[in-house]
Amino acid sequence: MRSDTVLRPRQPAAAERPTGHARRRRRRGDGRAAAFFASPGLAGLTLFTLFPIVMSLVIAFFKWPATGTHEFTGFGNFTTLVQDPVFRRALFNTVLFVVLYVPLNLVVSLGLAVWLTPRIRGQRLLRVLFFLPVVTPMVANAIVWRLIYQPGGLIDGTVKAATGSHAPNFLGEQGWAMAAVVAMSVWQGFGYNMLVFSAALDAIPQQLVDAAQIDGAGPWRMFLRIRLPLISPALFFATTMTLITSFQVFTQPFLLTGGGPGIDTETLMMFVYNEGFSVFQFGLASAAAWILFVLILGVTAVQFAGQRRWVSYDL
Template sequence: MHADAKPPRLRRDGRAAALFAGPSLLGLTVFTLFPIVLSLVMAFFRWPAVGERAFTGLDNFTTLFTDPVFRRSLFNTLLFVVLYLPLNLIVSVGLAVWMGPRIRGRKALRVVFFLPVVTPMVANAVVWRMIYQPNGLIDGSLYAATGVHAPNFLGEQGWAMFAVVAMSVWQGFGYNMLVFSAALDAIPRHLLEAAQIDGAGPWRQFFRIMLPMISPALFFASTMTLITSFQVFTQPFLLTAGGPGNDTETLMMFVFDKGFSIYQFGLASAGAWIVFVLILGVTAVQFAGQRRWVNYDV
């Protein structure tokens, strides 16, 4: 046998591994890698659904940044991220701390708080539209209590984005809450008991012990939440359809409109790659700065 020849068993194992991995690799190539590469190519072409295609270089990107609707969509997306990310983290961390070991029925509470995450977004949006609409739950309750009508949250400028953010926080905080709850349960009890004996109150225990020890979970949750925030689409699409005006139109809604309403696939691809670069840049900054506040030594 040649010195470099593989034993028959290793060759059989290699063929078996290739056989089992083949369908997944084929699906990954056809439905993920090929569309990514094609979208990058399309971003530099005028690529209508019907008609002649032509190479345009950076013209698609120039067109987007001179488009007031795109700039508004970019602003709306950044506003959503700035509002949604801290609210999601504050609510999820707060509830995770509140549901400590001494809370009765904490397992049932975890299930209840996690339910919106697994509930279909369409169903959630329908319910929240009924809550927000005139004579809905908020307006009816406020009028019955004070005689004053609530604003038209989904139809008035200045309110719509806050309504979308509130619904999104309710929809998504349950996942991070479970992450933080598991991280808090992993903190050794004797550390908190020792701090309590030394006279540390609940706030000091939280900031000096709990928060540093759950910092890896906080980094993971903030990174994942940030990525999904930049890709927000379903909530404003279902609640407001981007209105009133363009007050809640996000980057992904803009990409969807360019790609599947007017069939300008080159512009849509360029917009999608701008979103990718934004997410990549912000995530890189997070990873670069994690050494300053994430503690992996506990």
């Protein structure tokens, strides 16, 4: 046998090749098998996601109490919400939370990611410690922070020992309650974005950093002109996801302040919960939920429309 002979796989004879009818039958069999394995997931998606979404949209146009008759009101629920001072205050509180929380979360997480990017001692341990609040149950975190904030708690005791006077009642005074909720939320959530930014910073080619250093770029110029543009996709992802989740804030104010003092920390999700499960006005609750959905959809659409101006996907 010649050494340069190329061994080719044996081609099946014409009689061994599947006919068109056999191929179609095999594809139908594969389709039935795929449908069988996907059916539990599709059934769950339809029953627990798609059906509730459609029903909430239908209920939003009805006066739908827990008991009694259901009355079609058209856009009456939405008109009632616009005229409701509690809903307007909940909308304002939600936007205020977003405006305060999102920049603080991004600045803290990005700053720590930049600090941890060099191979400093204990880098992995520090990343794990900073990420722990994210995986800790939010209910447990809120209870701990409530004990820290309350009169006689850790902050009040520290301030009294240092100055002789009491700290403000962070959860019971206007002007302090929302700040307390934001601070707890930043502590709870910055670890996720920190890992996203850390991964993006670690992926920057070292030769670009070395070239900038040879050209005399200092730390700030290095960050603003090299690192920040190269991690813009990660920054876009973190900003978008943080915006979406911050509009849905519920657990922190619900457990820390209960929406108080008064309604100073009541958010849109708390309003939906109170209308739906406290006074059982499901029509108003569904209408408020869809207003929140449209608000989130609009903000996300603006984010995606504006990403072309500042997000670069080329290394």
